[in-house]
Amino acid sequence: MTTIKNVSRRSFLKLAGISSSSFVLGMNLPITQVLAGTQGTLATAHELNFFVSIANDGLVNLICHRSEMGQGIRTSVPQIIAEELGADWDKVNVVQAQGDAKYGPQSTGGSASIRNHFTTIRQMGAIARDMLEQAAANIWQVDKAQVQARNHHVIHIKTQQKISFAELAKHAAKLTPPKSEEVKLKAITDFSLIGKDVKLVDLDDIVAGKAQYAQDIQLPDMLIATIVRPPVVGGSVVSFDATEAKKVKGVFDVIALKPRSIPVNINPLSGVAVLATNTWAAIEGRKKLKVAWQLGDKQSHNSETFKAELVKKVNEKGQHVADKGDVYAHRYDEKNTVAATYTVPYIHHAPMETPAATAVVTDDKCTIWAGTQAPQWARRKVAEELGIKKEDIDKIEVNQTLMGGAFGRKSKGDFIVEAVELAKITKRPVKVIWSREDDIQHGFYHSIAANYHKAELTADGNADFWLSRNAYPPISWLWNPDAKTPSDFQLGLGFADLPFELNNLAIEKHEADSFVRPGWVRSVACINNGFALGSFVDELSVKANISPRQMWLNLLGTDRLVNPSDNNFNYGNYDLDLKAHPLDTKRMKHLINLISDKANVEVKLPENQAWGISFLRSFGTFVAAASRVEVVDNKVNVLEMHTAVDCGIVVTPDRVKAQMEGAMIFGLSIALMNEISVKDGKVEQSNFHDYPVARINQAPEMHVHIVESDAPPGGIGEPGVPPVAPSITNAIYHASKVRIRDLPVNKVFTV
Amino acid sequence: MIKITINTKPMTLDVDPQMPLLYALRDELKLTGTKFGCGAGQCGACTVHLNGKAIRSCVTPVSAVAEQEITTIEGLSNNKGQLGESEMQIAWREFKVPQCGYCQSGQMMSASALLKEKSKPTDEQIIEAMQGNICRCGTYKRIKAAIKSAAENTVAAQGVTS
Secondary structure: OOOOOEEOHHHHHHHOOOOOOOOOHHHHOOOHHHHHHHHHHHHOOEEEEOOEEEOOOOOEEEEEOOOOOOOOHHHHHHHHHHHHHOOOHHHEEEEEEOOOHHHOOOOOOOOHHHHOOHHHHHHHHHHHHHHHHHHHHHHHOOOHHHEEEEOOEEEEOOOOOEEEHHHHHHHHOOOOOOOHHHOOOOOHHHOOOOOOOOOOOOHHHHHHOOOOEHHHOOOOOOEEEEEEOOOOOOOEEEEEEOHHHHHOOOEEEEEEOOOOOOOOOOOOOOOEEEEEOOHHHHHHHHHOOEEEEEOOHHHHOOHHHHHHHHHHHHOOOOEEEEEEOOOOOOOOOHHHEEEEEEEEOEEOOOOOOOOEEEEEEOOOOEEEEEOOOOHHHHHHHHHHHHOOOHHHHHHEEEEEOEOOOOOOHHHOOHHHHHHHHHHHHHOOOEEEEOOHHHHHHOOOEEOOEEEEEEEEEOOOOOEEEEEEEEEOOOHHHHOOOOOOOOOHHHHOOOOOOOOOOOOOEEEEEEOOOOOOOEOOOOOOOHHHHHHHHHHHHHHHHHHHOOOHHHHHHHHHOOOOEEOHHHHOOOOOHHHOOOOOOOEEHHHHHHHHHHHHHHHOOOOOOOOOEEEEEEEEEEOOEEEEEEEEEEEEOOEEEEEEEEEEEEOOOOOOHHHHHHHHHHHHHHHHHHHHOOOEOEEOOEEOOOOOOOOOOOOHHHOOEEEEEEOOOOOOOOOOOOOOOOOHHHHHHHHHHHHHOOOOOEOOHHHOOEO | OEEEEEOOEEEEEOOOOOOEHHHHHHHHOOOOOOOOOOOOOOOOOOEEEEOOEEEEHHHOEHHHHOOOEEEOHHHOEOOOOOEOOOHHHHHHHHOOOOOOOOOHHHHHHHHHHHHHHOOOOOHHHHHHHHOOOOOOOOOHHHHHHHHHHHHHHHHHHHHHHO
16 A cells, blocks of 8 residues: 555546546546556456455455544455455555545544444445355356355355455456345354454555645645635635735735635635745745735624623523423422533644645546545535536546544535635646644634533432533534524434433523534534533532442433433434444443443542543443543643443454544543634634643553443544543542633643 | 755755745655644644754754755665664554554654664653654554654664674
8 A cells, every 4th residue: 555545436447447448547646656556456456346346466455435534444444345355454455435425425524434334334345245256156156155255265165165356356247236235244253354453554654654645735737825814704805915925936826715605604714815836935925915804793702701601591591402300390409409510612623734625627627635524525515616517526526635633624625615716716736725823713613612510419329300501602503694502413412312310301502603613523512511411420429429430320320221312302313223322321331330440440549639530422432531630739630541432343443442542632632721712703822832732741641441342333533532521620629629610721720 | 056965865955045844845855744734843743854853844944954964754764774664663553653644754753863862761751852743633652652662672673783
């Protein structure tokens, strides 16, 4: 594997030798020479389905149709296909799919790749395996039931004769593929690749510095564009003076982007672009550009005062989300009641690679190279931009690069449309690059949010008369300027899916206006909901004078499958079947006990040190976290962190572990430091000095505990994050008696 | 015209002397293994070696490194000159350090510069040398482990040859 490769349906057919000899792939890719080595085998490969083709030398080309952002999906998807196919991992070549609806859903977000598509991905391998087995059975003139694909061969079970995939491929490709629902999938107990750590697909390239990201695309005659955007969402350019900018050597042109309006959608923000023949000239030219702005009415926004409004709201009765029994008829016994309000600020993804995209637009074609979590969505947005009809969508080619981190940011294709807009005007290849300042000031932020909880303790160390409320600008505002509350689906993210065994419950939402672009940040509303819930359970345990472990166990109650829809709520369960992916309190309690035992959270610690725990099921996966902190001289040191995860079937164990390690650091950043503040409609932060993220000196000792399970797989990219921040703030409380209800911690303590 | 030795090869660059080395490497020489992360020397993604020492190429003008030796990730090698086989890269593969991978060139460059200076760095020295390199994926645990392993292997290898 030398670099990330993209193959369109048409060129894949050509490569498979089905179509003519006019070979176009090399022209579509920026680094043609890199491909030269693999063309031979690819060109003679036999296609068994969209995802599987086998070359005459036996090399199996497997398509990865999902987007890689560090989660390891370019290993895990092919690993699943190879499992069902019976392929030898050492003879697998991974080919990255372009954005194309024929692959099914490609939008890589919500930790969905495996939890929602495990079966269909397996079927792609199984269909191809079935065809290879049929081809071998035909040769031996036996029934297909008497042969079996194993280790890159098909074996005649009785005689132990075998024929290699290399020999079978050309015969198999001529067969009619079986229907996906008719192919037999392997028994879980027969897995030989799933659940094993295989060689990671992109590891060698990354370590050699050869891996290709969107920022790395280079085309002949390419212009580099940097864009100065309206400082306030909804603002626009009044006028600009490019005289000095154009004097910078290498600057090609200065162009005003078309005005955009609300709803902001995932459109560009407009602004003025400086285009140059090299990056430095573009940056220097931009420094000399003068722009006059119309800021618009979002300049009234100040995040501190807005947060105070949200806090006030959640302390008052809101709109119904879910209910059981009657909370409002109850007279709370104040001495046994706990009520608290929790807030999180706007939070930004800040992936190490800022957004970038390259586009070439000709009269009848648009070719794009970008790292995008949603290549089909980007394609549709580009079609809209260029006025290309749905039936002509193949005129747009979205080539997928690796993403240097994404965390939700790169699901939005605004930067891709920017490149297309400029490439169309200049008639040259244009690479749009975002500076770190652009990235931090013009993001799609996790919404500033307030959550409220109130409950009364019962005599047996449990709680009842539970009241929860939240308020935050909803993501749907992007498309609908009138949207003021989250959808039921969003409210099912760690809020209305409360798994506790309560007799009386009221869950409510409040309206909130929007002023900056909201977006999905790793684990989405589970960030604020998980922080509030995890903190509140800890506060209850303190009031009840029992251990946090016991409080969680008491609240979760008996072993049962919870259905949040029983509480007059329309529960979405992350688009998962509730039967296959239940809210199983037994699995939840097991994790509470596992994390408590593994981290040994009830051991006596030195003065000023303490453990904190928390838990949340999100994206179909159960995760508990424990953190040990020390608070000395008003400084918080996080000394040790554990995560226990039950995600059902594990495909690539080391990457599950890696995602959990990464989630601990991501959650650590959220807990300790992450805050985007807005003043007069403008984001106040600009780079890593004022939007700090965790560095190695803050990274504690870390442990990951994976529960063995044969349950259907849950998500992995996001679920590690939600319990981390509350585990840290709970630990801070137990170490210092200071309760942090307003993130981040660095407002109170040095970190 | 500015002369620089890059990955042991003499190069001549016809660019604005104020152009940061990062863009000269990436745009002019197509050495894209060195990454842009912040443009302000705050994140370390652009780290390369200047005469063996780690520097941030995004804030270092080309003119400041004229007539000197630059090593990028593409030029990292073991003591036999085998590219991609430095002890640090071997350790990075062994511990499967990268997630998205974007910051990892800079991480390995900082780490290998550390090892040149201190063959057996302590935990504190590792943290001190590496805290200028941000990894948003959070691979710090494995970065620490890989550096320690590379240090041990380097010391062991030198023990054999001496």
